[in-house]
Amino acid sequence: LMHLTRTLIEIRSMLLSIDKSDALKLPSIVVIGSQSSGKSSVLEAIVGHEFLPKGSNMVTRRPIELTLIHTPARDGKEAVEYGEFPALGLGKITDFTQIQKTLTDLNLAVPATEAVSDDPIDLRIYSSRVPDLTLIDLPGYIQIASMDQPESLKDKISSLCEKYIREPNIILAVCAADVDLANSPALRASRRVDPLGLRTIGVVTKMDLIPPDQGALILSGNRYPLHLGYVGVVCKPPGKKGRTESTAQVAQRAEHEYFSANREYYNSSSLMTTTDTLRKRLMDVLESSMASSLHGITNAVQLELEEAQYQFKVQYNDRRISAESYVAETVDLLKARFKEFTTQFRKPQVRAKLKEMLDERVMDVLEQLYWSDRRTPELSDLAADPKVKPDAVESYWRYKLEAASSLLTKSGVGRDSTLLVADGLRGLIDSIAAGEPFTHHPRATERLIEYSHAILRERIGITSDQVENCIKPYKYEVEVDSREWEIGRTEAVQLFEKEMGLCEEKLKDIRKKVGGSRRLNNLVSYVKTLEEKEREKKARMLKGTEDATESNEASTVDDYRYPPAHVLDARHAMLYGERMSILKLRLASLKSKRCRGGPENDLLCPEAFLSVVADKLAYTSAMFINIELLDHFFYQFPREIDSRLLYDLDRREIVEFARENPTIRRHLELQERKDKLEEVMKQLNSLATLRPDVKQQAPRR
Numbered sequence: 001l002m003h004l005t006r007t008l009i010e011i012r013s014m015l016l017s018i019d020k021s022d023a024l025k026l027p028s029i030v031v032i033g034s035q036s037s038g039k040s041s042v043l044e045a046i047v048g049h050e051f052l053p054k055g056s057n058m059v060t061r062r063p064i065e066l067t068l069i070h071t072p073a074r075d076g077k078e079a080v081e082y083g084e085f086p087a088l089g090l091g092k093i094t095d096f097t098q099i100q101k102t103l104t105d106l107n108l109a110v111p112a113t114e115a116v117s118d119d120p121i122d123l124r125i126y127s128s129r130v131p132d133l134t135l136i137d138l139p140g141y142i143q144i145a146s147m148d149q150p151e152s153l154k155d156k157i158s159s160l161c162e163k164y165i166r167e168p169n170i171i172l173a174v175c176a177a178d179v180d181l182a183n184s185p186a187l188r189a190s191r192r193v194d195p196l197g198l199r200t201i202g203v204v205t206k207m208d209l210i211p212p213d214q215g216a217l218i219l220s221g222n223r224y225p226l227h228l229g230y231v232g233v234v235c236k237p238p239g240k241k242g243r244t245e246s247t248a249q250v251a252q253r254a255e256h257e258y259f260s261a262n263r264e265y266y267n268s269s270s271l272m273t274t275t276d277t278l279r280k281r282l283m284d285v286l287e288s289s290m291a292s293s294l295h296g297i298t299n300a301v302q303l304e305l306e307e308a309q310y311q312f313k314v315q316y317n318d319r320r321i322s323a324e325s326y327v328a329e330t331v332d333l334l335k336a337r338f339k340e341f342t343t344q345f346r347k348p349q350v351r352a353k354l355k356e357m358l359d360e361r362v363m364d365v366l367e368q369l370y371w372s373d374r375r376t377p378e379l380s381d382l383a384a385d386p387k388v389k390p391d392a393v394e395s396y397w398r399y400k401l402e403a404a405s406s407l408l409t410k411s412g413v414g415r416d417s418t419l420l421v422a423d424g425l426r427g428l429i430d431s432i433a434a435g436e437p438f439t440h441h442p443r444a445t446e447r448l449i450e451y452s453h454a455i456l457r458e459r460i461g462i463t464s465d466q467v468e469n470c471i472k473p474y475k476y477e478v479e480v481d482s483r484e485w486e487i488g489r490t491e492a493v494q495l496f497e498k499e500m501g502l503c504e505e506k507l508k509d510i511r512k513k514v515g516g517s518r519r520l521n522n523l524v525s526y527v528k529t530l531e532e533k534e535r536e537k538k539a540r541m542l543k544g545t546e547d548a549t550e551s552n553e554a555s556t557v558d559d560y561r562y563p564p565a566h567v568l569d570a571r572h573a574m575l576y577g578e579r580m581s582i583l584k585l586r587l588a589s590l591k592s593k594r595c596r597g598g599p600e601n602d603l604l605c606p607e608a609f610l611s612v613v614a615d616k617l618a619y620t621s622a623m624f625i626n627i628e629l630l631d632h633f634f635y636q637f638p639r640e641i642d643s644r645l646l647y648d649l650d651r652r653e654i655v656e657f658a659r660e661n662p663t664i665r666r667h668l669e670l671q672e673r674k675d676k677l678e679e680v681m682k683q684l685n686s687l688a689t690l691r692p693d694v695k696q697q698a699p700r701r
């Protein structure tokens with residue numbers, strides 16, 4: 001029947017990993033006892049190894065869930081003994097001093113202010129010398145609170161033990177033989193929850209410290225009867241050990257020697273002595289306890305399973321997913337979205353964007369060189385005069401146009417146009433990253449952005465140099481044919497009309513703000529008189545006739561007439577007005593017969609000429625940006641996703657990634673829960689077929 005306990009221990013671990021609710025708990029053996037009662041010595045004797053933390057200063061601060069798994073010898077060879085901390089992922093530990101050290105570290109990691117924690121340490125030990133058992137080692141009861149242990153610690157330990165000694169667990173109450181059983185905190189605690197002693201085994205340690213007749217009396221259990229009885233042990237660590245024997249073996253032999261030496265006292269068949277007997281007793285008790293909980297647990301698991309299956313059907317229509325499939329889907333989605341977005345970066349789109357930037361620049365150049373020039377109206381007069389020969393125009397205008405053209409071509413077009421497109425690409429990646437499901441994966445998204453930036457960083461320098469190089473000829477000469485001229489002129493007309501529209505808008509806003517056009521006119525004439533006065537004052541000051549105080553008073557009085565904000569508005573309105581009149585003048589020229597006449601009129605129609613230059617710059621830049629930046633980016637980025645975002649992840653990271661998405665996490669969790677419960681149910685059913693007495697009770701499959 002070994003099989004039953006073994007399977008149920010497996011089932012117990014599995015159920016614990018599903019949830020820790022009491023309903024699903026199978027019995028385990030809980031070890032309680034006061035400090036120094038010999039609790040650790042007993043546990044180590046059962047395991048056959050020294051592995052528990054040692055030290056004077058309360059070394060067990062967390063419960064240790066100790067699962068012993070019997071690994072049978074194969075082909076006469078004993079299997080390797082090892083321990084495992086499933087939660088830590090340290091793998092198999094064959095060195096038991098390493099296990100001891102790990103346990104010590106885990107216990108000491110509990111902060112001193114907390115002293116004990118109820119978060120259990122899961123430790124599994126595999127050995128051919130251990131039986132299949134689950135034992136829970138708890139912090140020892142303390143009798144007297146000492147200086148460095150907080151007053152509340154006693155209560156804390158008691159309530160922790162209280163939690164574990166509930167049904168259906170079996171209580172292993174450890175008491176030292178040399179201390180009156182009446183004073184044993186372990187027995188007192190067990191009596192509270194198990195008054196008849198139906199699930200308590202007494203372990204009396206240090207039997208060697210009392211006279212054997214007294215020892216036999218204790219074990220008989222007459223004074224404090226326990227249904228499961230007392231087992232007397234001697235687990236004293238040996239003073240010296242032989243070269244070929246382990247500590248445990250020496251201790252075990254010493255125990256046997258002790259009890260056989262006192263045979264006449266302990267021979268009675270009703271008395272239980274030695275660790276061996278204890279071990280067998282524990283196996284029997286656990287097994288029968290497990291067997292009796294089998295029916296209840298089977299029903300409980302069946303109910304849980306039906307609920308999980310129902311939910312899985314209703315919520316997910318039985319659709320199974322895996323972390324891997326989610327990652328693959330996410331990457332596919334990413335690539336698809338990327339591809340969809342890249343259509344914004346075809347050559348015509350890029351060219352239009354660049355043209356927009358250059359048009360802006362053309363307007364700046366015009367403002368700087370023409371609109372602020374008082375002679376510019378002359379240009380319109382010349383354009384309107386049919387007698388003027390294009391090649392006879394004053395060289396002033398030739399220099400002006402050359403300056404404007406070179407201002408435009410030498411304004412760092414290579415770098416700026418490359419950066420403009422690179423910025424667009426960054427925005428594209430950002431907008432993908434800002435959408436579902438990437439919002440759930442901040443770390444992956446961050447990496448995605450990093451890769452894209454790395455590609456851009458690598459290409460920007462090369463691209464802008466290349467573009468700059470290719471537009472170089474335009475810095476010296478720009479050839480314009482009549483088709484290009486006509487396109488440039490039309491575009492310039494549109495640009496001017498747009499600009500005029502903007503000025504008009506601004507004027508309208510100001511008019512509204514100050515309260516109508518009449519009010520604005522008043523304001524403007526007021527500002528004009530102010531400016532007039534200002535000029536006169538300056539003139540007087542230059543002559544040295546001005547009295548400082550007098551002028552101050554005058555200006556204060558004036559300033560009260562209109563609020564300063566409105567004065568400022570009026571000044572803006574005047575500027576817009578001036579701008580409008582020059583734009584109107586130039587627009588008329590651009591539409592005139594002269595400008596329509598072709599590229600030889602470039603000096604008289606600089607706007608059309610600059611527009612053509614901007615067109616050429618945009619065309620050339622777009623072409624080289626496409627080759628040097630976009631092609632590379634569109635080729636490399638999807639590959640970076642594959643090689644760095646996907647294949648870089650190990651199994652654990654893939655699961656972690658998938659679980660970042662709450663929808664996926666819930667789906668996976670329910671699916672796992674259902675799978676585990678199905679597995680548990682399968683095992684429970686296999687037990688039922690093993691045990692005919694349980695079979696009729698087991699629910700239908």
Ligand code: GDP
Nearest residue numbers: 035036037038039040041205206207234235236
């Ligand atoms: P714990 O604090 O309850 O875990 O107790 P330990 O197992 O650390 O034992 C406390 C002390 O009692 C140690 O010094 C052990 O060597 C000693 N001890 C344990 N078992 C026996 C025993 O059977 N006989 C004797 N004489 N000493 C023992």
